[in-house]
Amino acid sequence: MKRQIPLALVFIFGIFHIFQYFVPHESSEWLYEFFLKWIYIIGIFALALGIWSLIRVSWDKVKHRRPNWPYALITLGGLFAMIIFGFDYFRHFFTAEGLQNYMFRAFFDYILIPIQSTMFSLLAFFIASAAYRAFRARSLLATLLLLSALIIMLRFNPYLGFFGDYMEKTASWLLNVPNLAAKRAIIIGVGLGMVATSLKVMLGIERQYLGKD
Amino acid sequence: MNIFDRMMSLDRRWVFLLLAVVCVVTYVWPFSIPIRTTDEVENIFDFIDTLKEGDYIFLGIDYDPNALAELHPMTYAIAEHAFRKKLKIIFATLSQNGPGMADQAIRDITDSVKLDRTYNGVFYPGRTIVNGVDYVFLGYKPYFALVILGMGQNFRIPFPTDYYGTPLDSIPMMKGILNYDQIKCVVDITAGNVADAWISYGQGRYNFPLALGLTGVMGADYYPFLNSRQIFGLMGGLLGAAQYEKLSDNPGPAMDGMRIQVYAHIVIIFFIIIGNIGFLASRKKRMGKEVK
Amino acid sequence: MKLKILSIFCSLLLGIVPLAIAQENADTASVDSTAVASPAPVSQLTAVDTDNDHGHSISLKWEPSPDDGAGLKSVIGYEVYRAESPGGPFVIRAALPSGASSHIDVGAKEKESGDYMADYTDYYYKVRAITADSLVYSDSDVFGPVQCYGQWFNTGRIPVLVFVIGFMCTTILLIQKAKSGAKLFVRRLAGIEAVDEAIGRATEMGKPILYVLGLGTAADIATIASYTILGRVAKKVAEYQTRLIVPCYDPITMTVAQETVKTAYADAGRPDDYNEDMVYFVTQSQFAYVAAVNGTMLRERPATNIYMGLFYAESLILAETGALAGSIQISGTDQIAQIPFFIVACDYTLIGEELYAASAYLGREPLLLGSLKAQDYAKAAFIVLAVIGFLTINFGIDWFKQLFYISN
Numbered sequence: 001m002k003r004q005i006p007l008a009l010v011f012i013f014g015i016f017h018i019f020q021y022f023v024p025h026e027s028s029e030w031l032y033e034f035f036l037k038w039i040y041i042i043g044i045f046a047l048a049l050g051i052w053s054l055i056r057v058s059w060d061k062v063k064h065r066r067p068n069w070p071y072a073l074i075t076l077g078g079l080f081a082m083i084i085f086g087f088d089y090f091r092h093f094f095t096a097e098g099l100q101n102y103m104f105r106a107f108f109d110y111i112l113i114p115i116q117s118t119m120f121s122l123l124a125f126f127i128a129s130a131a132y133r134a135f136r137a138r139s140l141l142a143t144l145l146l147l148s149a150l151i152i153m154l155r156f157n158p159y160l161g162f163f164g165d166y167m168e169k170t171a172s173w174l175l176n177v178p179n180l181a182a183k184r185a186i187i188i189g190v191g192l193g194m195v196a197t198s199l200k201v202m203l204g205i206e207r208q209y210l211g212k213d
Numbered sequence: 214m215n216i217f218d219r220m221m222s223l224d225r226r227w228v229f230l231l232l233a234v235v236c237v238v239t240y241v242w243p244f245s246i247p248i249r250t251t252d253e254v255e256n257i258f259d260f261i262d263t264l265k266e267g268d269y270i271f272l273g274i275d276y277d278p279n280a281l282a283e284l285h286p287m288t289y290a291i292a293e294h295a296f297r298k299k300l301k302i303i304f305a306t307l308s309q310n311g312p313g314m315a316d317q318a319i320r321d322i323t324d325s326v327k328l329d330r331t332y333n334g335v336f337y338p339g340r341t342i343v344n345g346v347d348y349v350f351l352g353y354k355p356y357f358a359l360v361i362l363g364m365g366q367n368f369r370i371p372f373p374t375d376y377y378g379t380p381l382d383s384i385p386m387m388k389g390i391l392n393y394d395q396i397k398c399v400v401d402i403t404a405g406n407v408a409d410a411w412i413s414y415g416q417g418r419y420n421f422p423l424a425l426g427l428t429g430v431m432g433a434d435y436y437p438f439l440n441s442r443q444i445f446g447l448m449g450g451l452l453g454a455a456q457y458e459k460l461s462d463n464p465g466p467a468m469d470g471m472r473i474q475v476y477a478h479i480v481i482i483f484f485i486i487i488g489n490i491g492f493l494a495s496r497k498k499r500m501g502k503e504v505k
Numbered sequence: 506m507k508l509k510i511l512s513i514f515c516s517l518l519l520g521i522v523p524l525a526i527a528q529e530n531a532d533t534a535s536v537d538s539t540a541v542a543s544p545a546p547v548s549q550l551t552a553v554d555t556d557n558d559h560g561h562s563i564s565l566k567w568e569p570s571p572d573d574g575a576g577l578k579s580v581i582g583y584e585v586y587r588a589e590s591p592g593g594p595f596v597i598r599a600a601l602p603s604g605a606s607s608h609i610d611v612g613a614k615e616k617e618s619g620d621y622m623a624d625y626t627d628y629y630y631k632v633r634a635i636t637a638d639s640l641v642y643s644d645s646d647v648f649g650p651v652q653c654y655g656q657w658f659n660t661g662r663i664p665v666l667v668f669v670i671g672f673m674c675t676t677i678l679l680i681q682k683a684k685s686g687a688k689l690f691v692r693r694l695a696g697i698e699a700v701d702e703a704i705g706r707a708t709e710m711g712k713p714i715l716y717v718l719g720l721g722t723a724a725d726i727a728t729i730a731s732y733t734i735l736g737r738v739a740k741k742v743a744e745y746q747t748r749l750i751v752p753c754y755d756p757i758t759m760t761v762a763q764e765t766v767k768t769a770y771a772d773a774g775r776p777d778d779y780n781e782d783m784v785y786f787v788t789q790s791q792f793a794y795v796a797a798v799n800g801t802m803l804r805e806r807p808a809t810n811i812y813m814g815l816f817y818a819e820s821l822i823l824a825e826t827g828a829l830a831g832s833i834q835i836s837g838t839d840q841i842a843q844i845p846f847f848i849v850a851c852d853y854t855l856i857g858e859e860l861y862a863a864s865a866y867l868g869r870e871p872l873l874l875g876s877l878k879a880q881d882y883a884k885a886a887f888i889v890l891a892v893i894g895f896l897t898i899n900f901g902i903d904w905f906k907q908l909f910y911i912s913n
C-alpha cells in the first residue's frame with residue numbers, strides 16, 4: 001500500500017492533467033484551479049521541511065562539535081535573526097512585515113546582496129580561466145569554436161572601426177543560424193526526453209523516488 | 214620550460230590578477246563607449262514607446278541579488294520608460310529574493326521619476342508615482358509555473374493581496390484587471406528558468422506579447438523563441454540593458470558597465486591568443502622532434 | 506376698431522409665422538449644409554460562440570462600412586453594443602479603430618464581477634459606425650440571439666493530441682518489443698562509461714567521491730534522472746567501500762537521495778556501511794550551496810566529482826573549483842545554457858537528453874529501453890517532418906504547415 005497509493009495518485013493526477021489540457025470547459029478549469037491551490041498548500045510543507053532540516057543539521061553539528069561547527073552556529077543565528085526581524089515584533093508580533101522592517105531590509109541590502117553578488121562575480125574570473133584553458137585550436141571543430149567565441153566577444157567592440165559592422169553581422173548570423181539550429185535541436189531532444197520521463201513516472205516505470213521495492 | 218610552454222600553462226592567478234586590475238581601472242576612470250542597438254532590444258523599446266497613457270504592462274522581477282549587476286539596469290530602464298509614458302505597471306516576482314530587488318527598484322525609480330527630464334527630445338515633467346494608482350507590487354509566491362498559470366485565470370488566485378497586504382479588489386488600478394487579457398505585454402527579467410515557464414505556460418497558453426530580459430549567458434539560448442515569435446523582444450545581459458538605456462536616452466549603470474565589459478573581453482581574448490600561440494608553437498616543436 | 510386690430514394681428518401673425526418658419530428652415534438648412542452625413546452602416550454582422558474556450562465569449566464579424574476609407578471616408582471607428590433583448594438596452598462593449606471587421610466579446614466568468622457574461626443566455630449585438638461628430642453615426646441591424654458556452658474539446662490542440670497518442674503507442678509497442686527479447690541498440694554514452702572508471706580511480710587513491718544532484722527539486726525531470734545514476738554510483742561505491750559525499754540543495758531531494766543510497770547499499774550487500782551523514786542537506790540558497798560544496802571540494806579533495814541534474818549559474822564555479830582540486834569530473838544537465846560550461850571544464854559531459862537516457866542505458870531494462878527508443882523514433886519523425894515542411898514552404902505549399910498549427 002505504501003507504494004501503491006503514491007503510484008496510483010501520480011497516475012490519476014497525471015492523466016487528469018493531460019486531459020485537462022484538451023478540455024477548455026469551465027468545469028475542467030475549476031478542477032484545475034482547485035489542484036493549483038492544493039499544490040501551494042503542499043509546497044508550504046516543503047518550505048517548512050527545509051527550515052526544519054537546516055535547523056536539525058546545524059544544531060547537530062554544534063551539539064557534537066563536528067568540524068567547522070562555528071559556521072553552523074552562524075547559520076542558525078542568521079536564520080533566526082531574519083525570522084525575528086521579518087515580523088513586526090514591536091506592535092503586532094505575528095504580523096509579517098518583511099521588507100518594511102528596517103533591520104530586515106538592512107540585512108538584505110547590506111549582507112545578502114553583497115554576499116550573493118560576490119559569489120556570482122567569481123564567475124567572471126572563472127570564465128576567464130576556463131576560456132584560457134579550453135579555447136585551444138586542437139582540431140578543426142575546436143578552432144571553429146574558438147573563432148566563433150572571438151567573434152561574439154568582439155561584436156560590439158567599439159575599437160574595431162571598419163571591421164565592426166562585419167563582425168556584428170557575422171555575430172548576428174552565428175547567433176541566428178547555427179546557434180539557433182543547435183539550440184533548437186537540443187530543445188527538441190530535451191522536450192522529448194521530458195515527455196518520455198514524465199510518461200515513465202506516470203505509468204510507474206520510473207519509481208526510483210519511492211525507494212526500495 | 215620554454216616561453217611557449219609557459220604561455221600555454223600560465224598560472225590562472227595571473228589571469229585573475231590582470232582581469233581584476235583592468236576591471237578596477239575601467240570602473241574608476243570614467244569614459245563612455247558607443248553602443249550599437251539590435252533589433253531584439255529595439256522591438257521591446259518600440260513596443261513600450263507606442264503604448265498609450267493608461268495602458269497596463271506586467272513586469273516580472275524574477276532574479277536574485279547575484280544577477281543584480283546585469284538585470285537591475287534593465288528593470289530601471291524599462292520601469293522609468295513606462296512611468297514617463299504614464300503606463301501602469303504590475304510588478305511581481307517569482308524568485309525568492311525578488312521582493313528585495315523589486316522593492317529597491319521601485320523605491321529608486323519612483324524617486325527618479327519625480328525629477329523633470331528630457332528623453333529623446335521629449336520633455337517629461339516630474340510626477341509622484343502612487344502605489345495602487347500608477348503601479349501595484351503583487352509580491353512573491355513560490356512554484357512559478359503554477360503562479361503563471363494562475364495569473365492567466367485571475368491575478369487574484371495566486372495574489373489575493375498585494376505585497377503590502379491590500380486586497381487586489383480594493384486597489385484602484387486593479388479594478389477590471391483580471392488576467393493577461395487586460396495587459397498589453399509581459400516583460401520578464403530573470404536569471405533562471407522562469408523564462409521557460411513564461412514561454413510554455415504563459416505565452417504558450419494565454420498568447421500575450423512576451424519579452425524577456427536575461428543574463429548574457431542565457432541570451433543566446435532564447436533566439437529560437439525570438440525566431441518563432443514566441444517572444445517579441447530579447448535583452449541579453451548588460452549589453453541588452455545598455456542598448457535599452459541608449460534607446461530611451463537614459464544613460465545609467467548599464468552603459469557605465471559596458472566599458473568594463475569591453476575591456477574585460479579584450480583581456481580574455483588576449484589570454485586566449487597567448488594560450489593558442491603557446492599551444493601551436495609547442496605542437497610544432499613536438500612534431501618537429503617526432504620527424505627527426 | 507376691434508376688427509381692425511384683429512386684422513392687423515392676423516396679418517402680423519401671418520407674417521411672423523412664415524418668417525419664423527423660414528428662419529427655422531434657414532437654420533435647419535444651414536445645419537444640413539454643414540453637418541456630416543450619416544455613414545453607411547456595417548453589413549453582414551454575424552455573432553457566434555467563440556470556439557475552443559471555457560465559454561463567456563462571443564466572436565463577431567462584419568463587413569466594414571463602405572464609408573470607411575472610401576466613399577464619404579467619414580467613418581473613424583466602430584462601437585460594439587450588446588443587449589439581452591432585441592430592443593435593448595444596449596451596452597457598449599468595445600470601441601475599435603477604423604478598418605476593424607471582427608471582435609471577440611469576452612466577459613468574466615465570476616458572477617460577482619461587473620463584467621459577468623452568462624453562458625446559455627441570449628445576447629443581441631449591433632455594431633455602430635461612428636464619425637468625428639458624436640451625433641452622427643449609423644447602426645447595423647441587430648444580430649441575435651446568440652449564446653456562449655464552453656467547449657469540451659479544444660480542436661485547436663489536435664496536433665498535440667496526435668503527437669501524445671502517437672508517442673504513447675510507439676512507447677508501448679517498443680516496450681513490448683524489448684520485453685519479447687529484441688535487441689534495441691543504444692549508442693555508447695561516454696560519460697556513463699567513465700563513471701565506473703572514475704569510481705575505481707577514487708578507490709585506488711583512497712579519496713572520496715562527490716556527487717552533486719544539482720539545484721532541482723524532486724519533481725524535476727533532471728533530478729529524477731539523476732537519482733538513477735546516483736543509485737548505480739552508490740552501489741559501486743558500496744562494493745568498493747569508497748566514501749561517498751552527497752550534499753543536497755533541497756530537503757525533499759535529500760530525503761529521496763537518502764532512500765536511493767540506502768537501497769543501493771542494501772542491494773550491494775552492505776547495508777551496515779550506509780551512513781545517513783553521507784547524504785546531507787546544505788541550504789536552499791544557490792550561492793551559499795555552491796560555497797559549501799566548493800569548501801567540501803577543497804577540504805576533502807575528492808578524486809571524482811559527478812554533477813548530474815539541474816544546474817544554473819553555479820555550474821562553472823563548481824566545475825572550475827573541482828578542476829583546481831584535481832578531480833576527474835563527469836557532468837550531465839538539461840540546462841542548455843550550462844552545457845557549454847560543463848563541456849569546457851569537465852572531462853565528460855552528458856548533453857541534454859543523454860541525462861534522461863542514462864537510466865535506460867545503465868539498467869538495460871526493457872521498459873526503459875523501449876521508451877528511449879520511442880524518443881529516437883520521435884526525433885526521426887521530427888527530422889522528416891522538418892524536411893518536408895522546409896520543402897513545402899519553399900514551393901509555396903501552405904497546407905502542410907497549417908496541419909501543425911496550434912491555437913489557444
